Amino acid sequence: MKNPVLLLLLSIVLPVSMAVSQTIENVAPGVWKIVFGVPEKYLPTDFKETPLNTTKTLAAVDKPPFNLKDIQFRKAAGGVIAALPVDTSEQFYGFGLQTNSFQQRGKRREIRISSWVSGNLGFGHASMPFYISSKGYGVLVNTARNTVFYMASKGKLDTTSARPIAGDSQHIALTTVDLYGKQHSLSNEVSITVNGTEGMELYIFGGPGMLAVMQRYNFFSGGGALPPLWGLGFKYRAKATFNEKQVLETANYFRDNKIPCDMLGLEPGWQTHSYSCSFVWNKNNFPDPDAFISKINEKGFKLNLWEHAYTHPSSPLFDSIAKYSCDYTVWTGAVPDFITAGAQRIFGNYHETQFVKKGISAFKLDESDAADYLVADMEWSFPDIARFPSGIDGIQMRQLFGSLYNKTMIDLYHKNNKRTWFDVRSSYLFAAPYPAVLYSDMYSHADFVRMTVNSGFAGVNWSPELRETSNEADLIRRLQTITLSAQMVVNGWYLDLPPWLQYDVKKNEKRELLPNHKQLEERARKLINLRMSLLPYLYAAFARYYFEGIPPVRALILDYPNDANVAAIDDQYMLGESILCAPFIDSASTRRVYLPKGIWYDFNTNKKYEGGRSYTISMSLDELPVFIKDNTILPLANPEQFITSQTVLNLTCNIYGTPTQALQLFEDDHFNNDYKQGVYNWVQLSWNGRKGTVTRKGNYKGRLYTIKKWQVVGS
Known part of the structure; x- marks a missing residue:
């Protein structure tokens, strides 16, 4: 003893x-x-x-x-x-x-x-x-x-080393x-x-x-998230006050004008109460929710619903979930303790029966973070002194809440063997497996790009948004940035019209079209089509995220750790294995771009650049700020208007340089999670200098890709 x-x-x-x-x-x-x-x-x-x-x-x-x-x-x-x-x-x-x-x-x-x-x-x-x-x-x-x-x-304090000898003079600073x-x-x-x-x-x-x-x-x-293929397409979030008719008009706008769109998001107005949430359809705006969901799905859209977890007293969940909630409210709503099995069960069962099984494809989980700590009257969240039934306090729950909420909801889709792609406003450690992208109410373009670069150090996906802009150049440059991100989304939660039809908010409210709205619409269509063309490449990058742990979007320092020139670059990033993105920020038409050692090709012109040095690059609004690594096979799909479970993408394989390594594309049923049981193919694309070959390995019986053309574009 x-x-x-x-x-x-x-x-x-x-x-x-x-x-x-x-x-x-x-x-x-x-x-x-x-x-x-x-x-x-x-x-x-x-x-x-x-x-x-x-x-x-x-x-x-x-x-x-x-x-x-x-x-x-x-x-x-x-x-x-x-x-x-x-x-x-x-x-x-x-x-x-x-x-x-x-x-x-x-x-x-x-x-x-x-x-x-x-x-x-x-x-x-x-x-x-x-x-x-x-x-x-x-x-x-x-x-x-x-x-x-x-x-x-x-x-x-160091008392052992030799001290420097004081000189007769010193520099006197004159500013703080x-x-x-x-x-x-x-x-x-x-x-x-x-x-x-x-x-x-x-x-x-x-x-x-x-x-x-x-x-x-x-x-x-637990491995990186593998989104559904449709999650890598284009998402549009409609105005918060829109009713069923207005949402369907928005859906028809995309289909009638041949602008690809896979997901439509509904903001707070779909509920009877939203701050806090009732989780009940507003029958004044959506008199027959089940029929509305069917109409949207029939048009090829996947529906995404906005909510947060704070449960309003009018909600059918309130009485049962209150005993599994903390002792403080948010907007008078109960705050579920998602550590407890009771809160998970009550919240999850309701959402599964009312939404997941009825055809809702995803959710946007808002306000899952916490208050602005430097503004005394912005303490909208639960306080640090809050107590939760599990025994943790408000400090701990503020860090964990977004991830716990996210996991509770995503588990509903895993349970039903459905792939999903969430929006969520906060996350914490070990969130890499969650099929979700983070977003923000902030709107600095430079911050958006820096967060994109930093996302590779975090095990999360970051989603810059396009909302209103100050001018045409700002609109297109932001649209380019979201094209080159983990998720391409335009958030029109306070806009009647898509921003390329009118980027001024007050004029948008009046539905006044820009004089050149058709030209801007065509530029938007071109970029969204390009995003759809990149789906095979992006899907392969996310498959590597799952199977190899390699972030699909990452800082240059991760790929080029021995290049001292990239150590501080926070406005360029790698998208997948072979695409270097250098966004033009705040309406810029010229910027400095550093290209690491090797040969790089301008995606727009196929102009060759020697790496290991910086260039001053000018690009028009019709050019995408992207450079392709030498010896790359870049598969580009004929853009579809939306993705279905029967979609087969027709590919043109662009050849840069003399690639000796095969490109591996991932192929599976991208609407379910059977890949976790090994049901998938690797589609190997090889180039021998004169022609290309395709080899499939795996046990998935379907086909997602057909190779239509090989072409040398940079040599």
Whole structure:
């Protein structure tokens, strides 16, 4: 039996980090768990999917990327602090879907889910306690509590090294920017603090290399999401006040004008009450919901319904779900505790019977984040002091709520073997398997692009939107950016007409058409058709996300880690294996573009560029800011108006350079989840310099692709 007096003496005499238990365990290939003390009851890993096997995909890693015993822990007032040694050459990336920062060294990051970005603190819709190092490892803090990271931003007192000799003069700063904002203390340490806990749990992800770190993280989360093929098409969200007739008029506009559109979204007006939600159809606007759903589906559209989880007292769910809800309301509505089986069952069963089984294809889960922390009168969400039946508090639930809500709803589609593609306004750790895209009420084009770049460090899909714009150039440049994103969506929730018919909001309300609306409509049609042409390429990229953990949209640094020129590029990104995107922001017609080492081709002109250098590029509004990597087979489909379960895409394969590697396309029944049971094909496209060949491997009996043409476009 242990001597309690001796233990007490040890806790007094020895440092706290030595007196408190600490364990290190290899929990998955290339993944180590370190536990210090006693972490809180609920951790993000409690809610994640089962990891996918990585042994056939990633190189074996026999030992951690650094000596894990060098991590120092200590208890502090109300929490725990960890210190990790780093060297002076390391750069850091990640912390989820960051909006206004890319490289993170020298910054303080405060991980807090928020509905609005407040300064450059680290808040956001998908702020996460996870970063990766340019040295090829990742660090994740497994907590739902607010976490603060000091990313080699503060130097510690050193009394042992030789001191510099003071000179006779010094530079006197004359601005506060020079004094406070430009420099930080030299530091060789990353410090992490978590308050409100008696312990800390870290996960260390090995490489080798940064891309392998992200692959391991995505595998550990359960594999990347594989959307339905139609989810990669075009989505349009109709005005919030539209009734059945107006929604059908919008649907007919797309079909009559041959503008592809796969999904129509309904905003709050479909419900009898929306802030908080009744989850009941407004019969004044939609007198026969079942018939309306059938009409929309018959036209080839998939219907998406807006909601949030806050349950209004008039809802048929309210009485039964109230006992599984927290002790504070949001907009007078009950806040379900989706950790509890009761809330999952009541909320899920209702949505399954009333919506999923009746033909609703997806949902938009709004307001699942939290209030703007820097605006005192914007505290619309539940407070930090809220208590939930599961035992967690408001701080923890704010981080977890979006992911728990998202998972509860998506599980309904998995249960019915249906593929879906959600919109959601917040996410957290381990969300890679969720077929959903994040969105925001913010509208900075530059922020949208930076978030697109950062999404590859987060295990989430990011969806910039097009709404109103300031001018024609802004309209087209934003439309180009959403064409080159994980989801192409125009959100007309306050617009009567699509923005290319009238981008001025007040004139749009009056249904006044732009003088050149037909020209802009044709440009929109061309870009949406291009998006439909890219479906085979995009679908293959997302299949790699699932099977190999490679983010379909990612920063250049992940593909070119040894190129110092890409280390700080936050306005260009890779889309799949071979497409480099360089969006033109805020109506620009000229920008600097850096092309990594190798040969690249302008997608518009097939002009060849030597990589490893920057170019000043000018492009008209009719040109897409895209460059194709040398030795690429790029399959482009004849654009369809919408995707059905019987769709067969006719492909033209464009050849750039002299590709020696085959292109792998993914083929399956993209309306269900049978691929998880191995029902799919890999369609291998090869080019021998003169002709192309097609080889199928797999057990899927259907056909999604037919190769109609091979053509050399860049050589």
